[in-house]
Amino acid sequence: MPEVSRHPDQVDGVTAFRKQFPIFDEKVYLSSCSQGALARPVEAGVQEFLESWHRYGNPWESWVGRMEELRAEFASLINAQPDEVAVTFSVSSALNSLASALRYDVRPRVVTSDFDFPTVGHIWLAQQRRGADVVFAQAQGDRLPLTAFEETVDGRTALLSTTHVCYKNGFKSNVSALAELAHERGALLLIDAYQSMGTQPMDVKALDLDILVTGSLKYLLGSPGVAFMYMRKDLIERFEPSDSGWFGQENVFAYDLHHLRYAGSARRFETGSPPVPSVYATLPALQLIAGAGLDTIEAHVQALASRLIEGARARGLALLTPEEPALRGPLVMVRCTDAVRLVDALARDGILCSTRDGALRVSLHYYNTGDDVDAVLAALDRHPELVLHAAD
Numbered sequence: 001m002p003e004v005s006r007h008p009d010q011v012d013g014v015t016a017f018r019k020q021f022p023i024f025d026e027k028v029y030l031s032s033c034s035q036g037a038l039a040r041p042v043e044a045g046v047q048e049f050l051e052s053w054h055r056y057g058n059p060w061e062s063w064v065g066r067m068e069e070l071r072a073e074f075a076s077l078i079n080a081q082p083d084e085v086a087v088t089f090s091v092s093s094a095l096n097s098l099a100s101a102l103r104y105d106v107r108p109r110v111v112t113s114d115f116d117f118p119t120v121g122h123i124w125l126a127q128q129r130r131g132a133d134v135v136f137a138q139a140q141g142d143r144l145p146l147t148a149f150e151e152t153v154d155g156r157t158a159l160l161s162t163t164h165v166c167y168k169n170g171f172k173s174n175v176s177a178l179a180e181l182a183h184e185r186g187a188l189l190l191i192d193a194y195q196s197m198g199t200q201p202m203d204v205k206a207l208d209l210d211i212l213v214t215g216s217l218k219y220l221l222g223s224p225g226v227a228f229m230y231m232r233k234d235l236i237e238r239f240e241p242s243d244s245g246w247f248g249q250e251n252v253f254a255y256d257l258h259h260l261r262y263a264g265s266a267r268r269f270e271t272g273s274p275p276v277p278s279v280y281a282t283l284p285a286l287q288l289i290a291g292a293g294l295d296t297i298e299a300h301v302q303a304l305a306s307r308l309i310e311g312a313r314a315r316g317l318a319l320l321t322p323e324e325p326a327l328r329g330p331l332v333m334v335r336c337t338d339a340v341r342l343v344d345a346l347a348r349d350g351i352l353c354s355t356r357d358g359a360l361r362v363s364l365h366y367y368n369t370g371d372d373v374d375a376v377l378a379a380l381d382r383h384p385e386l387v388l389h390a391a392d
């Protein structure tokens with residue numbers, strides 16, 4: 001089995017990190033793909049918001065200031081400038097704001113894929129009534145090969161909008177190859193990094209990304225209510241969203257009802273009053289991630305995923321996730337005969353996982369350990385009738 005956290009400093013790092021998440025006192029938590037576990041500093045952030053509300057009534061200046069701190073913290077995590085980042089309520093609201101600014105007269109095509117999260121399909125399909133020609137790059141089994149995009153991204157394509165890691169099988173796309181393809185055909189590349197952000201480095205400049213969206217509540221360990229959209233600086237002023245509002249204006253507090261003056265920054269994709277409680281929760285979450293370091297987190301998560309895959313292979317279990325390290329992220333999925341019953345059985349044993357597409361989802365983060373992985377494998381041994389074997 002691959003060793004996890006071989007270096008003593010790293011073991012200490014994981015132990016110290018894990019201690020900040022009380023859920024591990026009682027449970028084996030392996031469901032960060034749905035919601036990150038709650039850390040003490042995140043809880044303290046929410047408490048600080050409540051205190052400020054109690055004490056000052058309406059301290060909007062400091063609340064908006066906290067939002068700017070959050071913007072800067074996220075920007076530094078992805079090697080962007082703060083004015084290239086919009087803080088939105090959800091990935092969906094970010095995408096809708098962007099979609100409302102796209103024009104489909106010259107380049108009508110938007111390419112997404114079979115592996116994208118449903119909201120992405122819904123948002124682009126809704127653009128058909130504004131003239132979009134929406135095409136889905138087709139998966140081949142548990143993979144989404146580059147050829148699927150080569151066949152669909154053409155000279156009339158405005159945007160290639162696809163996921164980094166697939167929520168329903170853990171497949172990871174090669175972002176650099178997608179950027180090269182999109183740019184060669186004159187299209188922009190948008191990556192939905194919701195299922196990877198927080199578990200590996202994400203340098204938007206090095207990857208030559210045009211747009212990146214992600215939310216805070218999964219591997220970024222924040223709360224629902226906050227998401228982010230990065231847009232490369234020189235693109236921003238091309239877009240004038242019709243899905244707009246006062247927080248997207250150059251001067252939010254100008255109260256100028258009669259004029260529309262978009263912010264010169266990515267803030268133009270924001271709309272109404274910010275989700276302040278979520279902002280207070282999410283800033284300490286991002287600081288936890290930055291403190292641990294995305295390189296360190298990635299090494300740990302990859303080692304855990306390899307340990308799980310090797311354990312599953314040794315038992316002859318059928319996996320839904322590609323086994324090659326380059327093609328997977330923090331999510332490993334095991335095929336089941338009855339995934340709902342299996343998730344319930346694991347929960348009774350204190351192991352929290354989830355299910356999609358009839359398979360077991362085990363998602364790994366920096367707070368997980370080799371013992372957590374071994375606990376799942378041992379639990380699968382106890383329920384052989386609920387898992388599918390490669391030979392089945």
Ligand SMILES: Cc1ncc(COP(=O)(O)O)c(C=O)c1O
Nearest residue numbers: 090091092117167192194195215
């Ligand atoms: C890859 C991916 N994209 C988008 C979403 C949805 O984001 P939101 O609810 O913030 O719109 C999810 C939620 O699970 C997701 O996993």
